[in-house]
Amino acid sequence: MAAKRKKPLSFEAGMQELDDLVEKLSSSELPLEEAIALYEQGTQLYAQLEALLAQQKKRIEMIDPDTAEIEAFEGNEP
Numbered sequence: 001m002a003a004k005r006k007k008p009l010s011f012e013a014g015m016q017e018l019d020d021l022v023e024k025l026s027s028s029e030l031p032l033e034e035a036i037a038l039y040e041q042g043t044q045l046y047a048q049l050e051a052l053l054a055q056q057k058k059r060i061e062m063i064d065p066d067t068a069e070i071e072a073f074e075g076n077e078p
């Protein structure tokens with residue numbers, strides 16, 4: 001089971017961590033249990049990164065290109 005994070009994960013750090021997991025899974029002969037644990041960790045990380053992207057997409061969509069005004073954004077929305 002993955003350890004709980006103390007601070008929010010940045011997208012860049014998450015992508016690096018995901019890349020490292022993929023490299024571990026594809027470059028070595030891991031015991032089945034360890035490979036499954038890494039895969040599980042990777043899928044959870046992927047979901048977090050997808051959520052971060054969705055939030056940022058929402059922020060971009062809220063910018064009015066004609067006036068460059070930004071509507072209020074509630075970052076806690078799913």
